Amino acid sequence: MSRETIAETRTNPAFYALMAALVIMALGPIVMMLTTSLKLNVDITGSASSLLFMPTLQNYETVLCDVLWYAPEHVDYCDPTFGRALQNSLIIALISTALTLIIGTMAAYALVRFRFMGRGTISMSTLMMRMVPPAVLLVPVFGIWTFNFCFQDECLAGTYSGIILVYVAMNLPFVIWILQSFIVQVPVQLEEAARVDGAGPFQVFFLVVLPLIKPGLAAASIFTFRIAWNEFLLANALLDRNTRTVPVTIVNSLTEYDIDWGVIMATGSLLAIPPIIFTFVASKQIITGMTAGAVKG
Amino acid sequence: MPKIRLEKLVKRYGSLQVIHEIDLETDNNEFTVLVGPSGCGKSTTLRMIAGLETVSDGEIYIDDRPVSRLEPKERDIAMVFQDYALYPHMNVARNMSFALRLEKRPRKEIAQKVGEVAEMLGLEKFLDRKPAELSGGQRQRVAMGRALTRDASTFLFDEPLSNLDAKLRGQMRAELALMSQQVKKSMIYVTHDQVEAMTLGQRIVVMQDGHIRQQGTAEELFKRPNSRFVAGFIGSPPMNFLDGSLVQEGDSTRVIGDGFNLPLPPELAARANAHGSQDVVLGMRPSDLLPVGKHKDDALDLYVLVSEYIGAQSVLLTECGPNKISVEMKSSAPVALGETLKFAPAPDGMHLFDRETELAI
Numbered sequence: 036m037s038r039e040t041i042a043e044t045r046t047n048p049a050f051y052a053l054m055a056a057l058v059i060m061a062l063g064p065i066v067m068m069l070t071t072s073l074k075l076n077v078d079i080t081g082s083a084s085s086l087l088f089m090p091t092l093q094n095y096e097t098v099l100c101d102v103l104w105y106a107p108e109h110v111d112y113c114d115p116t117f118g119r120a121l122q123n124s125l126i127i128a129l130i131s132t133a134l135t136l137i138i139g140t141m142a143a144y145a146l147v148r149f150r151f152m153g154r155g156t157i158s159m160s161t162l163m164m165r166m167v168p169p170a171v172l173l174v175p176v177f178g179i180w181t182f183n184f185c186f187q188d189e190c191l192a193g194t195y196s197g198i199i200l201v202y203v204a205m206n207l208p209f210v211i212w213i214l215q216s217f218i219v220q221v222p223v224q225l226e227e228a229a230r231v232d233g234a235g236p237f238q239v240f241f242l243v244v245l246p247l248i249k250p251g252l253a254a255a256s257i258f259t260f261r262i263a264w265n266e267f268l269l270a271n272a273l274l275d276r277n278t279r280t281v282p283v284t285i286v287n288s289l290t291e292y293d294i295d296w297g298v299i300m301a302t303g304s305l306l307a308i309p310p311i312i313f314t315f316v317a318s319k320q321i322i323t324g325m326t327a328g329a330v331k332g
Numbered sequence: 333m334p335k336i337r338l339e340k341l342v343k344r345y346g347s348l349q350v351i352h353e354i355d356l357e358t359d360n361n362e363f364t365v366l367v368g369p370s371g372c373g374k375s376t377t378l379r380m381i382a383g384l385e386t387v388s389d390g391e392i393y394i395d396d397r398p399v400s401r402l403e404p405k406e407r408d409i410a411m412v413f414q415d416y417a418l419y420p421h422m423n424v425a426r427n428m429s430f431a432l433r434l435e436k437r438p439r440k441e442i443a444q445k446v447g448e449v450a451e452m453l454g455l456e457k458f459l460d461r462k463p464a465e466l467s468g469g470q471r472q473r474v475a476m477g478r479a480l481t482r483d484a485s486t487f488l489f490d491e492p493l494s495n496l497d498a499k500l501r502g503q504m505r506a507e508l509a510l511m512s513q514q515v516k517k518s519m520i521y522v523t524h525d526q527v528e529a530m531t532l533g534q535r536i537v538v539m540q541d542g543h544i545r546q547q548g549t550a551e552e553l554f555k556r557p558n559s560r561f562v563a564g565f566i567g568s569p570p571m572n573f574l575d576g577s578l579v580q581e582g583d584s585t586r587v588i589g590d591g592f593n594l595p596l597p598p599e600l601a602a603r604a605n606a607h608g609s610q611d612v613v614l615g616m617r618p619s620d621l622l623p624v625g626k627h628k629d630d631a632l633d634l635y636v637l638v639s640e641y642i643g644a645q646s647v648l649l650t651e652c653g654p655n656k657i658s659v660e661m662k663s664s665a666p667v668a669l670g671e672t673l674k675f676a677p678a679p680d681g682m683h684l685f686d687r688e689t690e691l692a693i
Contacts, residue, residue, distance in 0.1 A: 224417035227384050232431035232478070233405035242430075246421040 065307075072300035079296050094301035116284050117302060124280040125309065127195060127270075128263040131202035135259045136252060138203065139210035144240060146211065147218045148226075158215070161208040169205060169268055176201060177272050193275035201269055206259040213258070217251030218244065253320035260317075261310050281306045335360045335395060335518040336381065336486065342389035343376055343542075350376055351542045353390065358520070358535060363512050365521045365533030369565070373542040374522045375490055381520065382411050382488050394486060410479035411488040415495060416471045418463040424474050425450075425459040431482045449480045452514070469500045476508075480515065489521040493528065505531060526566050530554070538562050555680075560690040563615050563683060569647060572621075572657045574614045575687065578604055587614050587684070591653020595630050597679050604684055604693055611687040618647065618660040620681025624674050631676040634659065641666040 071079055073090040096107035101118035146158050180192040191197035221244055229239045245252075267282045274283065285302050288295060336358045343351035351373045358364045366374040379385040381392055383404035392400045399407045410431075418427050425446050426433075432442045450456045453473045463471055472492060479487055493501045493508075509532055512519055523529055529536050530550040537547040538561075546553060546562045557563035563571045576589030578596075585601035587594055594614070596604060604612070624631050634650035634657060646663040649656060650673075659675060661667075684693040 222415075222417065224413050224415060225419060227382075227404075228411070228413055228417040228478075229419075229430070230384070231382055231404045231409060231411045232482070233434045234430075235405075238434065243419060 068300050068303050071296060072304045074297060076295065076297055094297035095305070097295075097298050098301045098305060116279075116287075117281070117305075119277070120279050120281045120284040121305075123195075123274075123278050124264060124282075124306075127198055127202070127280060128260050128309075130195070131199045131206070131263045132256050132260045134199065134203045135206045135210050136256055139207055139255065140214055140245070140248070140252065141240075142207070143211045143214035143218055144244065147215055148223075161211050163208075164204075165208040165212075169266075172201070172205075173269060173272055176269070180273060192273055193278060195278060198270060198273050198278070201273065202259075202263045202266065206262055210255040210259060213255050214248060214251050217248040221247050250321045253317040257314050257317045260313050264306075264310050335362065336364075336520065337393040337396075338377070338381075338390065339393065340390040341377065341380065341387065341392065343373070343380060343385065344388040349388075349542065351380075351388075354539075354542070354544050356537060356544065356547070358518060361516045361518055363519045363521065363532060363534045365523060365529040365536045366539055367523055367526055367529035367533075367536060367565075368539035368545075370524055372539040374524075374539050377539070378488055378490055378520060378522045381486075382409055383407050407486075408484050409486045409488055410482045410484035412475050412479050412490065412492045414491040416463070416475040418471060418474055418478070420463050423460050423462055424455060424466070424477075427463065427474055428477045428481045430478065445481050449477045452480070452511075453477050468496055469504065472496060472504060476511070480511075485518065487515075487517050487519040489519065491523055492521075494523070494525070508532060527568060530566070536566075538565060540565075556692070557615075557683065558692050560613060560615065560685040560692075563685070563692070567617055569618045569658045569660065571615045571617050571683070572655075573685075574616075574652075574655050574657075576612055576614050577610045578612055580605075587612060587682075589614070589653075589655075591655065592632050593630075594632070594677065594682070596682065596684075600682060600684060600693075607684075607686070607693045609686055609688070612693065613685040613687050613690075615683035615685060616657075616677050616681055618658045620678045621657075621659045621661075621675040622678055623661055624676045626674060628674060628676060631674040632657070633672055634675055635672045636667055636669055639667045639669060 070088075072094050073092070074088050075091055075093065078088045093107070093109055096103065097110055097114075098117045100107055100110045100113040101115040106113070142161075146154060177192065180197050181190055184191040184197075191200070225243055225247075226239050229243045234242060264280075265282060266280075267286070270280045271283045271286070274280065279287075281302065285299055285306070288299055288302070336356070338354055338356040340353040340355060341351055342349065342353055354377065356364075366377060368374050376385060380387050380400070383399070383402060383406075387400040390400070391398050394407060394409075419430065422430065428446050428449060429442045432445060446459070447456075450459055453476060455470070455473055455477060458466060458470060458474075463474065466474065472495075475492065493504050496504060505528060512532070521528075521532060530553075533550060535547060536550055536553055538545045538553065540561055546558045550566075553562060553566045557566060560573065564573070574589050574592060576587045576592070579586050579588050585596045585604060587596060587604075592614075621632070632652055634648070634652050636648050636650050637656075638649040640647040640649075641663065644662065646661055646667050648659045648661065648667060650659055651657070667673075685691065686693060
């Protein structure tokens with residue numbers, strides 16, 4: 036290799052400076068959250084806000100006291116909120132993700148493969164729905180869920196079904212949109228071959244199309260799971276004491292008497308774990324070239 | 333008993349009609365080839381037989397059973413697609429056994445059947461591989477194997493060799509011919525390549541613009557084309573066409589045009605005279621033009637423009653008046669350019685076509 040080409044490949048130091056700045060911006064809050072969750076309140080509110088402190092798991096013990104097999108000494112009253120909220124969050128996020136994917140794949144498949152009147156309009160309008168900010172939906176949905184959709188004194192507001200319905204409706208357009216682009220890439224000849232081989236419409240869908248759009252399903256599921264997991268606004272308004280999700284309970288621990296930053300940060304750190312695990316598992320499925328070798332060219 | 337019968341088959345896309353009432357009957361266990369230039373409707377016809385396109389009008393019979401309203405899986409067919417259409421998420425064995433698994437056949441039977449076919453196609457070593465890890469020829473073989481594992485009564489091929497390179501295509505063509513002898517099934521094969529059609533087909537069906545122009549054996553189509561289109565389509569290099577008119581001189585009929593004046597053999601002359609029209613097109617295959625001595629009468633003076641020497645024979649592009657004529661001749665050495673050589677058509681090497689209807693006389 037000649038001298039000139041070596042000189043060319045040397046990167047500008049400003050590039051590294053920029054990279055470092057971006058990394059600090061991205062990781063800073065997370066590091067802050069993790070360190071704060073390991074501090075006692077004395078350290079947190081103390082003027083010497085340094086990195087030098089005695090790490091403790093007390094905050095985590097407070098949060099998880101309900102789940103732990105031993106009773107932590109420092110906890111006077113064990114608040115069962117977190118355990119319950121975690122369960123609520125998992126139920127709501129998993130069910131709404133599953134429903135969104137099932138309905139979304141079928142809708143996307145129909146929009147791509149079947150010719151019917153208004154296909155283009157429907158395809159576009161599903162995406163338009165996504166443009167509406169959730170805050171705009173909040174008031175009407177709250178009204179309808181509280182006063183209109185009631186079955187024998189049980190209203191949708193405050194139930195799992197109520198919030199799951201909203202999350203599915205909110206995420207469906209985007210999921211349909213993502214999956215459409217994946218289904219378009221599945222060669223039609225494959226479906227024809229399967230039909231000639233004796234597969235019915237559902238067998239074509241489940242045995243041929245579905246395995247090939249796995250990367251799309253993974254991307255869509257990461258997206259919907261994270262929205263359902265992190266969503267605060269609608270969850271805060273539509274859920275009650277017993278069905279609250281974790282993001283809502285965090286805010287509820289900001290009271291007029293006390294703001295327990297250590298506990299809030301510990302809850303936040305715990306809150307981040309499930310989506311991280313979910314994303315790692317799901318992103319394993321995102322490999323390119325799924326349809327390689329199916330058809331020529 | 334005719335195996336597959338098409339009766340006044342029509343395909344319309346909206347107001348555009350692409351298949352015009354075609355009739356076709358194939359024999360049991362016959363290898364039928366549909367051949368024609370692209371856009372002639374051969375693939376559409378095949379897809380209608382497969383059940384992948386709806387039939388606008390007419391009926392398809394397989395074993396005297398009308399099938400045009402049935403789903404593909406109810407028609408007892410297997411199909412090989414132009415671009416293989418292998419399931420990329422399944423390995424070769426699972427690709428080949430897909431249909432059998434759908435039918436819920438016993439596992440032992442499936443394994444045995446896949447083994448048999450893999451052995452026949454030389455795929456035993458690749459059964460665990462995914463299609464992406466195979467070469468083009470191997471993929472093509474898997475696609476064929478997938479059709480063969482099924483005990484379908486009819487096999488449909490949609491230009492299966494068109495994606496392979498020339499050498500592989502020749503090799504696969506030979507394998508296909510061998511396979512069609514081993515597997516006694518009705519086969520319908522679509523191709524735009526007349527060489528494939530001639531070498532594989534027991535019955536060759538030439539299509540153009542949604543019509544069947546002629547059907548028959550390779551020899552019939554080559555020696556007795558019924559129209560200028562079939563004559564020009566079958567055979568390589570293609571037939572030479574010269575515009576001319578019929579002239580009666582004494583008791584012989586001659587065809588005369590710009591740069592040539594040739595006598596017709598008696599049998600053809602009789603037919604030409606019975607036909608009536610004077611304006612004809614003379615067709616001569618490049619291989620039917622034979623070199624003759626310098627002083628022979630009734631021959632063509634051909635000025636050699638290009639000489640393609642390919643060993644045992646040369647293909648010459650020559651000029652005769654305003655017409656370009658290609659000639660195939662046996663040659664031990666390349667023919668020099670710029671020479672004028674004399675050629676006479678073989679006695680049965682002349683074809684006459686009506687200039688207006690383009691049908692054979």
